[in-house]
Amino acid sequence: MKTPQIFKTPQEYRETQKKLTVSGKTIGFVPTMGALHEGHGSLLKKSKAECDISVLSIFVNPTQFNNPDDLSKYPQSLDRDLEIARENGVDLVFLPSYESLYPDFFKYEVREKEFSQKLCGASRPGHFEGVLTVVLKLLNIIQPQKVYFGEKDYQQFLLIEEMVRSFFLDMEVIPVPTVRDYDGLALSSRNQRLTPGEREKAPLIYKFLSELKTPEQVQRTLEDSGFQVDYVTDYKERRFVAAHLGNVRLIDNVKI
Numbered sequence: 526m527k528t529p530q531i532f533k534t535p536q537e538y539r540e541t542q543k544k545l546t547v548s549g550k551t552i553g554f555v556p557t558m559g560a561l562h563e564g565h566g567s568l569l570k571k572s573k574a575e576c577d578i579s580v581l582s583i584f585v586n587p588t589q590f591n592n593p594d595d596l597s598k599y600p601q602s603l604d605r606d607l608e609i610a611r612e613n614g615v616d617l618v619f620l621p622s623y624e625s626l627y628p629d630f631f632k633y634e635v636r637e638k639e640f641s642q643k644l645c646g647a648s649r650p651g652h653f654e655g656v657l658t659v660v661l662k663l664l665n666i667i668q669p670q671k672v673y674f675g676e677k678d679y680q681q682f683l684l685i686e687e688m689v690r691s692f693f694l695d696m697e698v699i700p701v702p703t704v705r706d707y708d709g710l711a712l713s714s715r716n717q718r719l720t721p722g723e724r725e726k727a728p729l730i731y732k733f734l735s736e737l738k739t740p741e742q743v744q745r746t747l748e749d750s751g752f753q754v755d756y757v758t759d760y761k762e763r764r765f766v767a768a769h770l771g772n773v774r775l776i777d778n779v780k781i
C-alpha cells in the first residue's frame with residue numbers, strides 16, 4: 526500500500542478533488558477524530574471496497590465538546606493513525622486546523638431541533654450542533670459520493686443522514702456495524718482512559734443491553750454494578766445507553 530497524500534487546507538484539497546471528479550472517480554469519505562482503532566478500520570475498509578478513492582479526515586472538533594476536560598484528554602496518535610490509514614489503502618488524508626475549518630470562528634452552526642436534544646443531546650448541550658456543523662463543512666469540502674459512519678454512534682448517524690437529506694447533499698450516508706473487543710465492549714478511543722479495573726467492568730454495558738428485558742432493568746443493574754447512568758432509552762427499535770465509569774463516558778446501542 527502506498528503512503529496517503531496529506532492535505533491541510535480546504536483549498537489544497539479542492540484542487541485534487543476537482544481533478545478526481547473530472548476523471549469520473551468515486552470518492553468514499555470517513556470522518557474521524559483520530560486515535561484510530563479497528564472500528565475506524567472497518568469504515569475505511571468499506572470505503573476502500575466500494576469507492577475508487579478513499580479519503581480520511583482527522584480533526585478533534587472542539588465545538589462538539591461540552592466538557593473542556595474531555596477535550597484536553599482526548600487521545601491523539603497521528604503517526605499510528607497514518608500507519609493505519611496506509612494499511613487500509615487510504616488515498617488522501619485531510620488534516621485541517623481549527624482556523625482553516627472555522628473561518629467564521631463558529632458564528633454559523635447547524636441546529637436540529639428535535640432528536641438532537643434527546644439522549645446524548647440532553648446531557649451534552651451543544652454537542653450535536655458542533656457535530657452537525659463540522660460534518661456539513663467536511664462534506665462540502667470533500668464532496669464524496671459515499672460517506673461512512675459507525676453504528677456505535679447511532680444517534681449521530683441518524684442525525685447526519687437526515688441533515689444530508691434536508692440540505693439536498695448529493696451523497697449516500699452509509700452505516701457500518703459496531704466493532705467490539707473480544708469481551709463485547711464497543712471499541713472507542715475513550716476506552717484508553719479506563720483504569721484496568723474499569724476496563725474489566727466496561728463490557729457489562731453490552732452484556733446487560735443484550736440480555737435484560739427492559740431499559741429500567743438495564744439502568745438498575747448497571748447502577749448496582751457501579752456505573753453512573755446517563756440514560757437507557759428505547760428509540761425506533763434500538764436501545765441506547767450512556768454511562769460513566771469514573772471520568773469516562775461510554776455509549777453503546779443494540780437493535781431490539
Ligand code: AMP
Pocket residue numbers: 556557558559563564565567568673674675676677678701702703704705711712713714
Ligand atoms: P470518532 O473518531 O470516535 O469520532 O469516530 C469516527 C467514526 O468512527 C464515527 O462514524 C464512529 O461512529 C465510528 N466508530 C467509532 N468507533 C466505532 C466502532 N467501535 N465500530 C464502528 N464504528 C466506530
